[in-house]
Amino acid sequence: MREGGLHFHFYLWLVFLFALTVASFGLGVKNQSVRCIAPERQALLDFKIGVGCDNSIGNVVKLDLDRIFITGEIGSSLLELKQLSYLDLSFNHFHKIPNFIGSLSDLTYLDLSDNFSTGFIPHQFGNLSRLLYLDLSYNYLWGSIPLSFDNMPALQCINFEGNNLEGGIPKSLGKICNLKELNLKDNELSESLLVVVKNLSGCAKDSLQALILARNQLTGALPNLSILSSFQRINLRGNNLEGGTPKSLGNICNLKELDLTNNKLSGSLGVVVKNLSVCAKNSLQALLLARNRLTGALHDLSILFH
Ligand SMILES: *[C@@H]1O[C@H](CO)[C@@H](O)[C@H](O)[C@H]1NC(C)=O
Ligand SMILES: *[C@@H]1O[C@H](CO)[C@@H](O)[C@H](O)[C@H]1NC(C)=O
Ligand SMILES: *[C@@H]1O[C@H](CO)[C@@H](O)[C@H](O)[C@H]1NC(C)=O
Ligand SMILES: *[C@@H]1O[C@H](CO)[C@@H](O)[C@H](O)[C@H]1NC(C)=O
Ligand SMILES: *[C@@H]1O[C@H](CO)[C@@H](O)[C@H](O)[C@H]1NC(C)=O
Ligand SMILES: *[C@@H]1O[C@H](CO)[C@@H](O)[C@H](O)[C@H]1NC(C)=O
Numbered sequence: 001m002r003e004g005g006l007h008f009h010f011y012l013w014l015v016f017l018f019a020l021t022v023a024s025f026g027l028g029v030k031n032q033s034v035r036c037i038a039p040e041r042q043a044l045l046d047f048k049i050g051v052g053c054d055n056s057i058g059n060v061v062k063l064d065l066d067r068i069f070i071t072g073e074i075g076s077s078l079l080e081l082k083q084l085s086y087l088d089l090s091f092n093h094f095h096k097i098p099n100f101i102g103s104l105s106d107l108t109y110l111d112l113s114d115n116f117s118t119g120f121i122p123h124q125f126g127n128l129s130r131l132l133y134l135d136l137s138y139n140y141l142w143g144s145i146p147l148s149f150d151n152m153p154a155l156q157c158i159n160f161e162g163n164n165l166e167g168g169i170p171k172s173l174g175k176i177c178n179l180k181e182l183n184l185k186d187n188e189l190s191e192s193l194l195v196v197v198k199n200l201s202g203c204a205k206d207s208l209q210a211l212i213l214a215r216n217q218l219t220g221a222l223p224n225l226s227i228l229s230s231f232q233r234i235n236l237r238g239n240n241l242e243g244g245t246p247k248s249l250g251n252i253c254n255l256k257e258l259d260l261t262n263n264k265l266s267g268s269l270g271v272v273v274k275n276l277s278v279c280a281k282n283s284l285q286a287l288l289l290a291r292n293r294l295t296g297a298l299h300d301l302s303i304l305f306h
Contacts, residue, residue: 064088074098082106090114090135097136099124111135113159121160123148126172131155137183138162145170154178161185161212168195174202181210185235189213192220193241201227214238214259222246222265230254237261237288245271255280262291269296277303 063084074094078084084104088111096117101110102124108131118140125134126148137159144167145160155176161183168191173182182200189196196218200208210233218236221243225234229251237259245267249258255276269289276284281304 065092074101076100079103085109085130087111093117097122097139097141101125102127105129107131108154109133113137113139115139118142121146121165125149126151128152129154133157135159136163141165144168145173147172149173150175152176156180159183160187163187166190169199171199171202174200174204177203177207179204179207181212182208183210183212184216185212185214187216189216189218191218193218193236193239194220194223197223197225197228206230209233209254211235222260224248226251228252232283233257235259236263239263241265243267246275249275249280250278252276253279254283256283257286257288258284259286259288260292261288265289265292265294267294269294270300273300273304 063081063086065088074089076098079100081104083106085106086109087101087104087107088109090111090113093115094117096119097112099122101107101112102122105127107128110128110131110133113135115138120143121136121141123146125131126146128134129151131152132154134155134157138161141160141163142165145165147170149155149170150172153176156178157180158173159181162185165184165187166189168189169182169184173179182204196213200211205227207230208228209230211228211231212233212235214235214237216239218239218241220241222236222241222245224247225231226248228234231252232254233256235257238261241260241263242265245265249255249272258276258280272289272294276287284304287304
């Protein structure tokens with residue numbers, strides 16, 4: 001697997017020297033807009049440039065080395081790039097996420113997704129206070145989400161999809177007031193949904209638009225989801241949720257997609273639909289309830305889709 005792989009720190013120095021010599025790319029990424037809804041991710045990935053420099057200071061601010069299939073360790077020479085604000089090392093094969101990435105304090109965009117590495121999420125990432133976008137999806141990360149994510153006020157998008165993360169969602173994530181999307185699909189989270197929602201009900205509840213927790217092992221009944229009033233997408237497909245109809249869905253006025261497929265929910269379809277009809281009626285585009293134990297009649301749906 002390592003055959004033909006470039007050693008990263010060597011490569012990095014080449015890139016670094018090259019960038020310093022040709023410091024005129026003018027690809028400032030100081031004001032990048034971050035969008036994190038899944039289909040747009042590919043577009044972000046396709047936006048491959050390599051190295052970007054900030055004209056005014058002549059330093060490397062952007063390093064994009066995705067899909068060049070480097071293997072090995074990331075050398076700490078990366079730390080020389082003190083002004084680095086954009087780092088994309090996705091689709092490579094490193095052994096481990098180095099803790100020192102938490103010292104690249106100017107980072108606003110960090111993508112270490114796709115078979116990058118194994119191990120824990122370094123708690124040092126909690127020091128990346130300017131980060132807007134954090135993508136660690138499709139690695140082999142285990143353990144719980146670090147409690148240290150409490151100094152990341154700018155963070156808008158967290159994507160940890162496709163790992164082996166367990167436990168719950170720490171309260172600190174619920175205190176990120178700019179958080180728009182939290183994607184933890186395909187992990188091993190196994191706590192009660194009630195506490196998960198409680199933990200998210202800091203100021204993040206007013207900014208969050210998408211909560212994607214599909215295919216975990218969350219338990220318990222559907223709590224009152226009305227506190228998540230800014231939500232547009234809620235995906236709880238494939239968990240172990242059970243019990244009767246939700247306490248309330250009545251205040252979620254921008255909801256576009258609610259996916260509760262493949263749980264053990266019982267109770268009345270009519271009540272769910274009536275709750276949704278209070279406010280989400282005009283925004284709702286997809287309601288997925290298959291493979292549960294709901295009862296009721298199809299005409300119950302007529303209030304929603306007329
Ligand atoms: C970023 O750019 C957008 C549009 O180009 C602008 O509206 C916004 O104010 C800028 N934000 C910052 C922080 O410069
Ligand atoms: C990631 O690893 C899995 C399992 O080893 C493999 O099936 C998949 O093709 C790999 N993906 C990439 C992008 O390398
Ligand atoms: C953040 O950085 C400070 C010093 O810069 C250090 O003392 C602290 O341990 C770091 N925190 C984490 C979570 O790494
Ligand atoms: C809630 O947050 C606390 C503190 O961060 C954490 O210990 C606990 O595991 C979280 N619970 C759930 C269900 O997410
Ligand atoms: C659900 O929460 C909303 C907002 O916090 C509140 O107004 C409503 O009374 C609650 N509904 C139930 C049935 O607990
Ligand atoms: C939603 O349904 C619950 C019964 O589960 C009911 O108590 C509540 O009043 C309903 N809320 C709205 C806003 O319709």
